Amino acid sequence: MNDDNPLNLLREDLRDFAGYSSARSEKRSGRVWLNANEAAWPSVADGEGSVRRYPDPQPQRLRETLAGLYGCEPQQLLAGRGSDEAIDLLVRALCRPGGDAIVLTPPTFGMYAVNARLHGTRTVEVALRDTPAGFACDFAAVAEAAERDNAKLVFLCSPGNPSGTLLPLAEIDALALRLRGRALVVVDEAYLEFADGASAVSLLAARRNIAVLRTLSKAHALAAARIGSVIADAELIAALQRCQAPYPLPTPCVNLALRALAEVPRNTTKARVVTAIGERERLFAALQALPGVLQVYPSQANFLLVRFDDAQAAFDGLLDAGVVVRDMRAAPQLGNALRISLGTPEQNAAVIEVLTRNAQMRGVAA
Numbered sequence: 001m002n003d004d005n006p007l008n009l010l011r012e013d014l015r016d017f018a019g020y021s022s023a024r025s026e027k028r029s030g031r032v033w034l035n036a037n038e039a040a041w042p043s044v045a046d047g048e049g050s051v052r053r054y055p056d057p058q059p060q061r062l063r064e065t066l067a068g069l070y071g072c073e074p075q076q077l078l079a080g081r082g083s084d085e086a087i088d089l090l091v092r093a094l095c096r097p098g099g100d101a102i103v104l105t106p107p108t109f110g111m112y113a114v115n116a117r118l119h120g121t122r123t124v125e126v127a128l129r130d131t132p133a134g135f136a137c138d139f140a141a142v143a144e145a146a147e148r149d150n151a152k153l154v155f156l157c158s159p160g161n162p163s164g165t166l167l168p169l170a171e172i173d174a175l176a177l178r179l180r181g182r183a184l185v186v187v188d189e190a191y192l193e194f195a196d197g198a199s200a201v202s203l204l205a206a207r208r209n210i211a212v213l214r215t216l217s218k219a220h221a222l223a224a225a226r227i228g229s230v231i232a233d234a235e236l237i238a239a240l241q242r243c244q245a246p247y248p249l250p251t252p253c254v255n256l257a258l259r260a261l262a263e264v265p266r267n268t269t270k271a272r273v274v275t276a277i278g279e280r281e282r283l284f285a286a287l288q289a290l291p292g293v294l295q296v297y298p299s300q301a302n303f304l305l306v307r308f309d310d311a312q313a314a315f316d317g318l319l320d321a322g323v324v325v326r327d328m329r330a331a332p333q334l335g336n337a338l339r340i341s342l343g344t345p346e347q348n349a350a351v352i353e354v355l356t357r358n359a360q361m362r363g364v365a366a
Contacts, residue, residue, distance in 0.1 A: 003181030006208050006236040009094050009152055019242030024054045055251045058241065062254050065261050066229050070214055071201050075234040078241055079227060080248045083190055083213045086230035086240075087155075088115045090186060090211065093243045094152045095121040102153040103146050105137055107162055107331040109188060112155040124149045128163060130333055134298045135163035139171045146183050153184050158200070159191040162328055162339045164299030166195045169203065176207040184232075186211045191301035193219035193273050194280070201231055208233045218302060219273050220260055225253040276302055276342050283342065286352045291359040294336065303341045310362070311336045317358035323351060 007015065023036035033053070042049035058079060067074040080086055095102065097120035104112050105128050116123050126142045128135040137156065146154050154175070158167035167187075176185045187200040189212055200212050211232035217223040227249070230240065259265065280299060287296045287306055292314065294307040305328070308314045315327055315338055326339040340351060 004208050006184060006233050007239060008181065009184055009209070010236075010239055011094060011096050013096075014093060014239070014243065017242055019244075020246050022054070022057065022246040024247065025057055050255075051251055053251075054247050055249055055254065057244070057247060057249070059249060059254050062227075062249070062258060065258060066214075069261065070212075070229065070231055071199065072204065072231045073234065076204065076237055077229050077231050078237045078244070079229050080244060082217060082226045082228040083188060083215045083230075084111055084115075084228070085244070085248065086213050086228055087111055087186075087188075088119075089230070089240045089243055090153060090184070091115045091119050091121055093240055094184060095119060097121065101149045101151040102155060103142055103149070103151045103183075104155055105142065105157070105160075107135070107160075107328070107334055108155070108157050109161045109190075122149070124151055125332075127332060128160070128165070135160060135165045137165070137167055137171070139175050143175055143178050146179055151183050153186055154179065155186050155188065157188045157190075159189075159195050159300040161188075161191065161301065162303070162305050162326070162331065162334070162337075164297055164301045164303065164305055166197045166300040169198060169200060172200055172210070173203050173207060176203065176210050180207070180209050184209050184211055184236075186213065188213040190215045190218055194277060194302045195300035197300070204231070204233070208236075211236070216257055216260070219276075220257075220269055221272075222253075222257060222260055225256050227253060227257045275345075279342050279345060279348050280304065283340070283348045283351070287340075287355075290352070290355055292355070292362070303339050305334075305337055305339050307334075307337050309336070311338055313358060313362060314338060314355060318351065318354050321350070321354045323347075323354060325351075 036054055039052055042052050062079055063074045063077055066079060067077050101122040101124050102116050103124045105126050113123050124145050126145050129138055142154060156167055159165060172187060189199055192199055200210060203210050211230055213230055215228040284296055284304060287293050292309050294309055297305040311329055318325055328334040328337040328339050
């Protein structure tokens with residue numbers, strides 16, 4: 001057995017699993033297609049007749065475009081319904097229900113634990129350390145927990161949600177090396193476009209037990225299109241595809257993604273990311289100066305995590321003004337925190353104005 005082969009981490013009962021062979025996955029050439037029980041005429045709601053046929057499970061053009069965007073080979077990438085589907089596929093493919101575990105580093109993205117719960121997989125938590133410089137990952141403790149509990153997956157969010165922390169690639173690399181043959185290290189990079197750092201995709205050549213999650217939902221403004229990717233060893237990607245639903249990518253969403261990733265729209269996206277980063281620094285400074293704000297965490301994402309002396313009053317004040325932010329008080333270690341996504345300059349200014357007025361009404365001293 002090759003300990004470096006991530007296929008050894010798959011559930012044993014899925015290692016020879018062929019998956020479902022859909023009509024569209026059968027590579028055929030033809031003029032009249034009568035093999036998929038599709039409607040003979042277009043929908044009355046579809047003037048162009050573009051959605052009568054089932055879509056390609058993995059459209060080659062989209063796969064190649066995303067691979068070019070993320071710096072990998074097309075065969076190392078599986079596109080799906082946002083990062084959420086990738087998380088679900090990884091848990092289902094690697095973890096035996098009731099028999100395996102995953103490691104999480106709370107406070108973190110809630111879908112890792114949700115998917116584990118739905119799949120009957122144990123979660124092992126190694127809390128992030130709340131330091132003056134922001135939340136930090138205890139990589140040694142993560143490795144020890146994975147070894148102790150025989151975890152098959154370790155989920156790391158970088159930049160973290162809701163922490164905003166970018167994790168050091170050297171530490172991720174060392175963790176993957178230590179867990180080689182034991183666990184897959186999954187690095188969720190949903191917010192990486194807003195960060196000053198390289199992708200863990202650069203580690204794949206040396207570490208076959210790393211997988212990276214990316215999405216078009218954030219920087220590329222395609223949240224409703226639900227296009228995400230998992231990037232990993234090509235053999236593992238092929239195995240995950242066998243576990244995927246037959247037609248995960250709706251044709252209209254694929255076409256929308258391809259238009260968004262063309263050269264001119266992509267340049268606009270890059271410019272907007274630069275603007276968002278500038279707004280993040282401006283909002284960070286303004287929030288730090290506000291009375292009633294206890295701490296603003298440094299962020300490498302498109303949001304800020306903020307502690308208040310009265311988080312309920314801050315939340316209610318913003319809501320009364322029509323501004324909805326994320327209440328994080330139920331999350332571990334965040335009993336007085338709100339997460340504020342970056343908006344337009346005008347929207348960010350409105351947040352400061354509302355919080356300033358609210359603090360003045362409460363008579364909070366600066």
